[in-house]
Amino acid sequence: xxxxxxxxxxxxxxxxxxxxxxxxxxxxxxxxxxxxxxxxxxxxxxxxxxxxxxxxxxxxxxxxxxxxxxxxxxxxxxxxxxxxxxxxxxxxxxxxxxxxxxxxxxxxxxxxxxxxxxxxxxxxxxxxxxxxxxxxxxxxxxxxxxxxxxxxxxxxxxxxxxxxxxxxxxxxxxxxxxxxxxxxxxx
Numbered sequence: 001x002x003x004x005x006x007x008x009x010x011x012x013x014x015x016x017x018x019x020x021x022x023x024x025x026x027x028x029x030x031x032x033x034x035x036x037x038x039x040x041x042x043x044x045x046x047x048x049x050x051x052x053x054x055x056x057x058x059x060x061x062x063x064x065x066x067x068x069x070x071x072x073x074x075x076x077x078x079x080x081x082x083x084x085x086x087x088x089x090x091x092x093x094x095x096x097x098x099x100x101x102x103x104x105x106x107x108x109x110x111x112x113x114x115x116x117x118x119x120x121x122x123x124x125x126x127x128x129x130x131x132x133x134x135x136x137x138x139x140x141x142x143x144x145x146x147x148x149x150x151x152x153x154x155x156x157x158x159x160x161x162x163x164x165x166x167x168x169x170x171x172x173x174x175x176x177x178x179x180x181x182x183x184x185x186x187x
Contacts, residue, residue, distance in 0.1 A: 003171045007100070008121055009035030009063050012156055012176040019117055019131070019178055024052055029185040032061035034154050037082045037102070037176070039067040050076045065099055070094045082123070085110050092118050095121070102156070107139070111151040121154040123176050127169070128160025131179060141168045 004010055012035045015023040020137045027036055038053050040046035047104045050066060054076045057064040066073035073081050080100030083091040088103070095101060095118050104110045114122055124147060128138050138160060139147070148155055154173030161169075162180035169175065 005120075007032055008154060008173065010035055010174045012037070012065075012102075012123070012174065013181045014158070014176055014178050015039050016178055017041055020182060023039045023049075024056065026182055027053055027056045027062070028060070028183045030060065030062055030181075035065060035079075035081070035100075036061040037065045038078075039082075040069070040072075046072060047075065050078070054078055065100060065102060070097065073098065082122075083119075086120075088113065103159075105151075108147055108150045111147055111153075114151055114153055116146075116152045119153055121156055121173060122151060123156045123158045125176075126159025128165045130159040133187055143162075144169065144172060 010033065011166050013026060013030060014037045014170065016039055036053055036057060050072055054064050063072055063079040065082045066078045067082045068084055068087060070081045080098040081094060082102045091101060091103065100120050101118065102121045102123060103114060103119045105114065107123050111122060124144060127141065127144050128140050142155055156174045156176040157172040158176040159170045161175050161177040162183065166175055
């Protein structure tokens, strides 16, 4: 695996209102130093759930990032924001407000447009076949290795990550998952 710079979690748990309607039990079990990306997609209870997640994160030594919602991140005291690639211009305006900022990328063209002055890391997806309704054709481990040369940013592998597929990732600084983490930590 590529070196993980200090201050970045080794793994990120992504939430999803449909696939993880209650992410709190999983968040309570994550190892110290890991991160959570809370994706609320406009859910009515987003402020309550973000507050619960930041309390867990603070108590357990986790980093909480709020996806595409810097105002909510500031309101609850989250460590940072995770941005969709389509919001690059907006993200640049928020850099100085947060400890961590990550961004999604789906290939070399997008990775080449990212800069280390704005983002701390990029989540590259989908690496393996994924249950996500928005997942594109999987890139595969070989393509992920090649893409790592297209950016100065550390890369998190996302999409279809689980105990079996994670062992084939190289040149990724970390792992990001939904079901792979839920399956490992859900009771």
